Amino acid sequence: xxxxxxxxxxxxxxxxxxxxxxxxxxxxxxxxxxxxxxxxxxxxxxxxxxxxxxxxxxxxxxxxxxxxxxxxxxxxxxxxxxxxxxxxxxxxxxxxxxxxxxxxxxxxxxxxxxxxxxxxxxxxxxxxxxxxxxxxxxxxxxxxxxxxxxxxxxxxxxxxxxxxxxxxxxxxxxxxxxxxxxxxxxxxxxxxxxxxxxxxxxxxxxxxxxxxxxxxxxxxxxxxxxxxxxxxxxxxxxxxxxxxxxxxxxxxxxxxxxxxxxxxxxxxxxxxxxxxxxxx
Numbered sequence: 190x191x192x193x194x195x196x197x198x199x200x201x202x203x204x205x206x207x208x209x210x211x212x213x214x215x216x217x218x219x220x221x222x223x224x225x226x227x228x229x230x231x232x233x234x235x236x237x238x239x240x241x242x243x244x245x246x247x248x249x250x251x252x253x254x255x256x257x258x259x260x261x262x263x264x265x266x267x268x269x270x271x272x273x274x275x276x277x278x279x280x281x282x283x284x285x286x287x288x289x290x291x292x293x294x295x296x297x298x299x300x301x302x303x304x305x306x307x308x309x310x311x312x313x314x315x316x317x318x319x320x321x322x323x324x325x326x327x328x329x330x331x332x333x334x335x336x337x338x339x340x341x342x343x344x345x346x347x348x349x350x351x352x353x354x355x356x357x358x359x360x361x362x363x364x365x366x367x368x369x370x371x372x373x374x375x376x377x378x379x380x381x382x383x384x385x386x387x388x389x390x391x392x393x394x395x396x397x398x399x400x401x402x403x404x405x406x407x408x409x410x411x412x413x414x415x416x417x418x419x420x421x422x423x424x425x426x427x428x429x430x431x432x433x434x435x436x437x438x439x440x441x442x443x444x445x446x447x448x449x450x451x452x453x454x455x456x457x458x459x460x461x462x463x464x465x466x467x468x469x
Contacts, residue, residue: 196429197253233433259284347378402429
């Protein structure tokens with residue numbers, strides 16, 4: 190069965206020096222993986238692209254989607270390096286922060302998406318830089334441009350370490366979906382911990398899709414994601430490993446055996462990502 194991993198961060202170039210890989214390498218993240226009853230990946234510990242490709246092959250992962258964070262340590266330039274080395278194995282999303290200003294962000298979209306190999310943009314409203322609510326009008330020029338040019342947005346929208354959990358409430362995202370009905374939005378971390386209300390968003394708005402990734406794996410609310418995958422959101426929910434926090438092999442095995450019906454597994458593991466993001 191073919192697989193697309195919608196939440197995969199490869200240890201390539203400057204990104205291998207990101208604080209996440211520092212925490213993986215020195216074992217600080219072991220407790221997080223253990224809480225999900227998963228292992229830390231060896232490739233992540235050793236920051237090895239060769240071993241990552243082996244792990245992807247072992248799990249039949251045809252392609253990994255990489256949301257770049259665009260920090261002081263690693264900018265969007267890593268997209269060119271990744272595309273040159275592995276043009277068929279990864280699809281990158283250029284990282285943007287609304288507070289960087291519209292002119293800067295437009296230049297980033299032009300260089301990396303319109304003129305470059307990136308297939309969309311990535312934003313993380315509650316993690317890096319100045320936190321912001323997704324319906325803050327500071328982001329509206331980005332949404333409007335992406336809607337007009339059919340550029341999808343990967344949004345880290347959920348998780349257990351935000352500046353404030355209210356940044357992941359469903360209402361602000363609903364406002365965005367209503368205001369920009371043709372803007373494709375993939376919510377990484379699946380809106381966790383607001384699981385059921387976020388599933389309702391994906392049900393009610395055709396432009397919202399969910400990747401619950403690590404929060405589908407032995408986490409509170411997991412059963413609701415499984416029910417959504419089997420019924421209401423069989424065409425809207427997709428697989429992500431959250432690598433390197435979890436092993437791709439462990440995450441995939443959980444998705445295969447957590448109760449998702451066999452008839453919808455091809456959708457969750459592959460087809461929904463193709464249909465929603467229209468890349469392959």
